[in-house]
Amino acid sequence: MAGEPRSPPVKVLAAQLRRCRRAGAGPWLLGREAAGQGPLAVPVVWMQGTVLAVEAGGARGGSARLQDESGPFTVLGVERVPKGRPCLSAGKYVMVMGLVHSCNPEPILQAVKMTDLSDNPIHRSMWSFEVEDLHRNIS
Numbered sequence: 001m002a003g004e005p006r007s008p009p010v011k012v013l014a015a016q017l018r019r020c021r022r023a024g025a026g027p028w029l030l031g032r033e034a035a036g037q038g039p040l041a042v043p044v045v046w047m048q049g050t051v052l053a054v055e056a057g058g059a060r061g062g063s064a065r066l067q068d069e070s071g072p073f074t075v076l077g078v079e080r081v082p083k084g085r086p087c088l089s090a091g092k093y094v095m096v097m098g099l100v101h102s103c104n105p106e107p108i109l110q111a112v113k114m115t116d117l118s119d120n121p122i123h124r125s126m127w128s129f130e131v132e133d134l135h136r137n138i139s
Contacts, residue, residue, distance in 0.1 A: 007041075007043060007044055008044070009044040009045050009046035009097045009098075010030070010040065010042045010044070010045050010046065010134070010138075011045070011046045011047075011130055011131045011134045012030070012042065012045050012046070012047060012131060013047070013068050013069065013070040013071075013128065013131055014047070014049070014067075014068050014070045014071040014072060014073045014106075014107050015070035015071050016030060016070070016131075016135075017030075017042070017045065017047075017073070017100070017103045017104075017107040018071065018103060018104050018105070018106065018107060019031060019103075019104075020042060020100075020103040020104070021039075021103075022103070026041075027041040027042065027043040027100075028041070028042050028043070028100045028103050029041055029042070030042050032135070035135070035136075040138065042100055043099065043100060044097065044098070044099055044100070044112070045097070045098060045100055045109065046095065046096070046097050047066070047068060047073060047095075047096050047098070047107075047109070048068060048093065048094065048095050048096070048117065048123065048124070048127045049066035049067050049068035049073065049093070049094065049096070050066060050067050050068075050091065050092070050093050050094075051064055051065075051066055051087070051088065051089060051090050051091065051092045051093075051094060052064075052065045052066060052067055052072070052090060053065045053090060054078070054088045054089065054090070056079065057079070060076045060077060061076065061077040061078065061079045061080040062076075062077070062078045062079035062080075062088075063075060063076050063077075063078060064078045064088060066094070066096070068127070069127075069128055071106075072106060073106060073107035073108070073109065074106065074107070074108045074109070075096050075098060075108075075109045075110075075111050075114075076101065076108065076109065076110050076111065077110050077111045078111050078114060080111070081111045081112060081113055081114055082113055082114075086116070087114055087115065087116035087118075088114075091118075092116055092118050093116075093117050093118045093123065093124050094114055094115060094116055094117060094118075095113075095114065095115045095117050095123075096109060096111055096113070096114050097111075097112045097113040097114075098110055098111045098112050098113075099112060
């Protein structure tokens with residue numbers, strides 16, 4: 001189906017996405033020169049954060065403003081994706097899988113999936129370690 005992700009999502013923090021660059025109409029590229037590696041395409045990402053605000057309806061299927069430990073990001077189409085139990089309220093800690101629309105000045109994703117992770121505080125406390133571990137080991 002058109003528009004579906006073709007690669008597994010890359011776990012990232014908002015600050016990492018803000019540093020991405022794009023060559024023409026290609027995918028956003030996460031620079032990894034400091035780690036001695038070439039850039040990594042990030043067409044689909046996995047992010048986690050706290051819901052700050054939700055805007056219902058509209059042509060984009062609703063949007064949510066989230067914040068992870070490194071900064072804010074926006075998710076579009078939140079009313080059109082599988083969510084399991086309700087997670088679209090301020091204060092919830094959620095996982096978002098989404099297609100990258102823009103990286104700067106602030107990341108904007110088109111939601112593919114959302115899940116409420118609020119019930120287990122380990123999700124929040126371990127997130128930055130998961131992201132760091134992935135980027136240390138991904139080639």
